[in-house]
Amino acid sequence: MADEKVYLEKSVETLENGSSLTPPVDHQTGSVQLLDSDHVVLVPTPSQDPKAHHISFRFLDPLNLPQWRKNAIVLIVALYSSFAVLATSGMGAIVTEVRAMYPPEDAVRVADLLTYPTLFMGIGNLLAMPLCVAIGRRPVFLASLIVLVASGIWCACSKSLSSHIAARDILSMAAGQSEALVAFMVQEVHFVHQRGRAAVWNASIQGVGMGAMFVATTYLVPAWGVRWWYGVITIVNGVLLIVAFFLVPETMYDRAVDSEVDRVVTITNHTLDSDRYGARTWKDDLKIFHFTPRWNETWIFYKVAGQSFCVPTIVWFLLLNGAFLGVYVFHSSTFAPVLLSPPYLFDFDFLGYVQLALIVATMIGLPILGYGSDWIIKLMSRMNKGVYQPEYRLFSLILPSIVAIVSCVIYGQAAQHPEKWSWTGIAIPYAAGNFAFMGANTVSITYVVDSWPAEAGPLLLIVAAGRGFISFGLSYATVPWVELDGYDGAMRTFAIICGVFALLGVPCYFFGKKMRVWSQKRFWPQSC
Known part of the structure; x- marks a missing residue:
């Protein structure tokens, strides 16, 4: 990091001569050479070994997967997220049918089926994300799907409200990995210049999937009942479990022990040396565990997560995501009662079609935002002598x-x-x-992973789990807030909060680099 100024001075000369550059010594804080002459530098540096494993840790470099496999991973984890979120957050549209399943005296407790899932999603993140470091991403992801299937069957077969609530709480803990873990895996299989579009495609597939299922829910539940609503979701999760076992490999890769990490590789000269190392096989990918569990890493994970509260940028992303998520939670909790009441008087069946607006916004807006983000970072990097700064994502x-x-x-x-x-x-x-929430979320994810690659897991946990707890609080505050200030007063307050947090992006842009370097020196010097 201390040599960055010297590196940048040399980069001007080497770029003018058309020669390759060595990545800057502070690449762990996000400042990397993204453009070499007219070519995009592959960051992180992929290995030449198709299997890229080491003696003690048999990691397989996910960056060397073929593009179709990367696309399949994004599709699978996005569908997992879509149905996980639907199962936990999609009950608001069918709450009247759920209340009809239980005696009138249980009407108040039925609300627990809607409010507690966001809390338990946050708890699930707190428990599962450290395990991703200790045993790997693949076993945690597959285990989450298994728990989703088992708890989905439990929900469908529950005979009492208490049993139903308990089943949904377990289901929500498994669904929690749809936030930080899925985002982490999508980022790990893509290079820096691809991460914006990858994150947005992940979000887009989630949005379209949820929107389509919301529409289907308004027809499925009246015809087949709430139990078969769980049944359909569980069947889909079962299919995803089987497909994920074969197509979603371990995405964890410890580049700190990779002797080739300082090579400069562009999209034009990256090759795999199968003759020297041997070809990557399905047997390699189907392994569940690739190394002996490192349980001590869980405590380090929690330590880093706690230290992140001292980094202003992380706190800002947490509050920004919480505010934007709060807007969506408020809308999703109140749109049905508003549209069912005079003067709109929507039929229940028509509520599903309101979700079509989500699909349209997702299909049009998010891809533009994702590809636009990757285009912006290339443009800004070209203007900065080929050097990429994560702050470019904030645009x-x-x-x-x-x-x-x-x-x-x-x-x-x-x-x-x-x-x-x-x-x-x-x-x-x-x-x-x-x-707006999905857009802010994807920018937050890419910025965090690009800025603190070695600490990305704990930092994503804070952003994802933290906003879940914020959402849980807001879900309880919505009704009394509307009664106190009205819809216009509550939404006016939200608009001010979102505006203030958005404006804080300006100082984060100008001082973000200093905060990245300071946090690495102060808390995580071993990563530098």
Whole structure:
């Protein structure tokens, strides 16, 4: 890190001569050479070994997977996330049918089926993410799917409300890995210049999947009942478990022990030396465990997670994601009662079609945001003599921030004064709020992984689990908040909060690099 200035001075000369560069010595803090002459440098540096394993840790470099396999991984984990989130958060649209399953005196406790899942998703993150370091990503991901299938069957067959609540809590803990773990795995199989689009495709598939299932739910539940709603979700998770066993390999790779990490590899000269190392086989990928469990790493994980609260950028991302998620939670919790009431008087079946707005926003907005993010970092890196700084990702927050603020204002007015607004004043801001959250989430993920690659797991845990706890608090506060300030007052407050946190992105852009370097020196010098 101390040599960065010298490196940057040399980079100007070497780029002008068209020669290759050695990655900067502070690559662990995110400042990396992304462009070499006219070519994109592959960051992180992939191994030439198709299997790329080591004597003590038999890691297989996920960056060397063929593109079709990477696409399959994104599709599988995105569908897993989609149905996990649907099972935990999708009950709001069918709560009337759920209440009908139990005696009237249990009506208050039925709310626990809707509120507690977000809390237990956060708890699931706290428990599972450290295990990803101790035993690997693949066994934790497969175990999560197994628990989802088992708890889904339990939910469908539960005979009492207490049993149903307990089953949903276990299901939600397994679904929690749809946040930090899935994001981590998607990032690990892609290079820096691909991470923006990969994260957005992951989010897009989730959005389309959830939207389609929300529409289907309004027909499935009245016809087959709530138990078969769980049944369909469980069957899909069972299929995903089988497919994931064959197609989702271990994505963990310890580049700190890779002797080739200082090579400069571009998209034009990366080759695999199968003759020297041997070809990667399905037998290699199907292994569940690739190394002896390192249980001491779990305590280090929690230590790093605790230290991250001292890093202003991480705290900002946590609060920003919490605020944007709060907007979506508020919209998703209130849109149905508003549209079912006068003057809109929607039929229950029509509520599912409101989710089509989510699908449209996801299919159009998020891919543009993802490819735009990768285009911006290449442009900014070219302007910076080929050197990439993670702060370039923050430009992609501008659109989601504007959308979040505008959606708050319109939704609040339409919900409070429905006689003056069309139903689209509810549906469109609802979809826009979801787009804003997913956009902020993808930017946060890519920034964290690019800035602190060695500590990305614990830091993603703080962002993902933290916003889950924030969401849990907001889910309890929504009804009394509306009663106190009205929809327009609550949404006005949300708009101000989102605007303030969005503006904090300006100092984070200008001082983000200093905070990255300071945090590495102060807390994690072993990563430098």
